[in-house]
Amino acid sequence: MNWIDTLLIPVIKAIVIVLGLLVGFAYMTLAERKLCARFQLRYGPNQAGPFGVFQPIADALKAIFKEEVIPGHVDKWIYVLCPILAMVPALVAFGVVPIGRPFTIAGHPITLQMADLNVGLLYPMAVAGLGAYGIVLGGWSSNNNYSLLGALRATAQIISYELPMGLALISLVVVTGTLKMSGIVEYQAALPLIVLQPVGFLIYFICGLAETNRSPFDFPETENELISGYNTEYGGIKFALFFMAEYINMIVVSTLVVTLFLGGWQGPILPGWMWFFIKTVFMLFVFVWIRASLPRARYDKLMKFCWKFMTPLALVNVLVTAAVVLILR
Amino acid sequence: MVIVNAIKGLYEIIRAMLVTLKYFFTKPLTVQYPKQKINLYPRFRGRHELQRREDGLELCVGCGLCAAICPARAIYVEAAENTEEKRYSATERYAVLYEINYTRCIFCGFCEEACPTGALKLGNEFALTRKTRPELVMGKETLLVPATPHAIILED
Numbered sequence: 138m139n140w141i142d143t144l145l146i147p148v149i150k151a152i153v154i155v156l157g158l159l160v161g162f163a164y165m166t167l168a169e170r171k172l173c174a175r176f177q178l179r180y181g182p183n184q185a186g187p188f189g190v191f192q193p194i195a196d197a198l199k200a201i202f203k204e205e206v207i208p209g210h211v212d213k214w215i216y217v218l219c220p221i222l223a224m225v226p227a228l229v230a231f232g233v234v235p236i237g238r239p240f241t242i243a244g245h246p247i248t249l250q251m252a253d254l255n256v257g258l259l260y261p262m263a264v265a266g267l268g269a270y271g272i273v274l275g276g277w278s279s280n281n282n283y284s285l286l287g288a289l290r291a292t293a294q295i296i297s298y299e300l301p302m303g304l305a306l307i308s309l310v311v312v313t314g315t316l317k318m319s320g321i322v323e324y325q326a327a328l329p330l331i332v333l334q335p336v337g338f339l340i341y342f343i344c345g346l347a348e349t350n351r352s353p354f355d356f357p358e359t360e361n362e363l364i365s366g367y368n369t370e371y372g373g374i375k376f377a378l379f380f381m382a383e384y385i386n387m388i389v390v391s392t393l394v395v396t397l398f399l400g401g402w403q404g405p406i407l408p409g410w411m412w413f414f415i416k417t418v419f420m421l422f423v424f425v426w427i428r429a430s431l432p433r434a435r436y437d438k439l440m441k442f443c444w445k446f447m448t449p450l451a452l453v454n455v456l457v458t459a460a461v462v463l464i465l466r
Numbered sequence: 467m468v469i470v471n472a473i474k475g476l477y478e479i480i481r482a483m484l485v486t487l488k489y490f491f492t493k494p495l496t497v498q499y500p501k502q503k504i505n506l507y508p509r510f511r512g513r514h515e516l517q518r519r520e521d522g523l524e525l526c527v528g529c530g531l532c533a534a535i536c537p538a539r540a541i542y543v544e545a546a547e548n549t550e551e552k553r554y555s556a557t558e559r560y561a562v563l564y565e566i567n568y569t570r571c572i573f574c575g576f577c578e579e580a581c582p583t584g585a586l587k588l589g590n591e592f593a594l595t596r597k598t599r600p601e602l603v604m605g606k607e608t609l610l611v612p613a614t615p616h617a618i619i620l621e622d
Contacts, residue, residue, distance in 0.1 A: 178495045430486040
């Protein structure tokens with residue numbers, strides 16, 4: 138019976154998670170277009186099926202059947218590889234997020250989580266760092282000034298913002314005393330960590346916006362300065378993969394915010410996975426809401442904001458948290 | 467100072483986001499065109515219509531003033547004599563050929579002003595898209611308003 142626990146259940150979980158993320162991506166694009174439209178007093182796509190529910194399918198078909206163009210001046214191998222390099226870490230990063238309360242079927246314990254690593258908190262950060270390679274090499278191999286500039290910006294931005302993000306997580310670890318995702322969620326049974334760590338939450342969320350290259354920090358793809366940044370030379374399904382990576386990153390960051398600061402699947406009355414879903418959808422709404430509300434900052438200000446404000450603030454936050462924890466102990 | 471500025475900035479961001487949230491709950495302004503239409507202004511200048519008299523005779527007398535004033539040279543009129551057997555208009559002459567080229571027309575409405583009998587009116591139709599250019603040169607069969615049922619229509 139052991140192979141069921143070690144092989145079958147993880148494989149099923151992996152398939153469900155990947156499919157769930159892909160469907161989530163498809164409907165996230167639709168949701169974003171519709172929500173953005175509503176913020177601007179429009180309707181958004183509403184022609185394909187009732188309320189436009191078939192729009193993602195139509196978009197996917199269009200992307201797949203587009204002609205496969207590889208420009209002559211690109212570095213072919215890396216150019217083709219990069220969308221995959223961007224896409225895979227985005228999917229993989231979801232692996233440590235607990236979706237719901239663990240339960241047992243016919244004597245087999247099932248945790249609604251791909252892997253409960255002891256260093257679960259470090260894992261998504263490490264994988265998100267890998268995701269930068271797809272963007273950087275994509276811009277580099279495109280052999281195009283705009284793509285290269287976009288890629289350079291992406292590197293600088295992602296590396297810079299990982300610092301305050303990590304510091305925010307350190308203060309979180311100081312409070313909870315564990316790096317395990319399941320432990321962190323258990324800790325929040327009574328009180329979500331946003332109450333104890335409001336500054337940490339803000340820093341983490343802002344860094345999350347910057348890490349996923351979302352507005353107002355979408356510098357790698359500023360269309361008014363860089364056409365489309367690192368993905369200028371990409372088209373068809375390869376562009377769709379970059380797009381997918383961005384949206385799945387967005388979903389993963391939302392789930393991480395939910396898990397780390399909003400209590401994960403903890404919540405009254407409703408089952409755990411439902412609370413998790415509701416909270417994630419709310420965070421995604423906030424992502425879109427911010428995109429519809431705030432203008433893009435300037436690049437030097439972005440860097441200044443990171444190094445001269447966010448990083449010191451995160452450090453002070455760690456210090457204060459540590460002091461308070463020490464005094465209370 | 468930095469902290470004060472940051473808090474101020476955060477307050478402003480929240481205020482801005484509440485403004486957008488207010489619009490999120492407002493009804494969209496979009497008019498879903500083919501299904502939903504909005505009323506045109508009374509003096510809207512769309513496709514021309516050649517009017518008839520109450521008894522069904524054409525008002526156009528083929529004088530060609532519209533063609534003369536047209537700044538885009540979009541109108542072509544050819545006049546002919548009415549006869550006792552074949553009477554199209556109440557006066558001596560009528561327009562045997564009346565064509566407006568909608569690839570040229572700029573909808574200025576000068577022709578309507580120039581018309582001495584009030585035969586030419588700019589109507590409400592604005593969806594003037596056709597698949598070929600010849601279709602955009604419209605003759606009397608399109609421009610002339612259909613006669614009302616009680617009117618006397620003379621045969622060709």
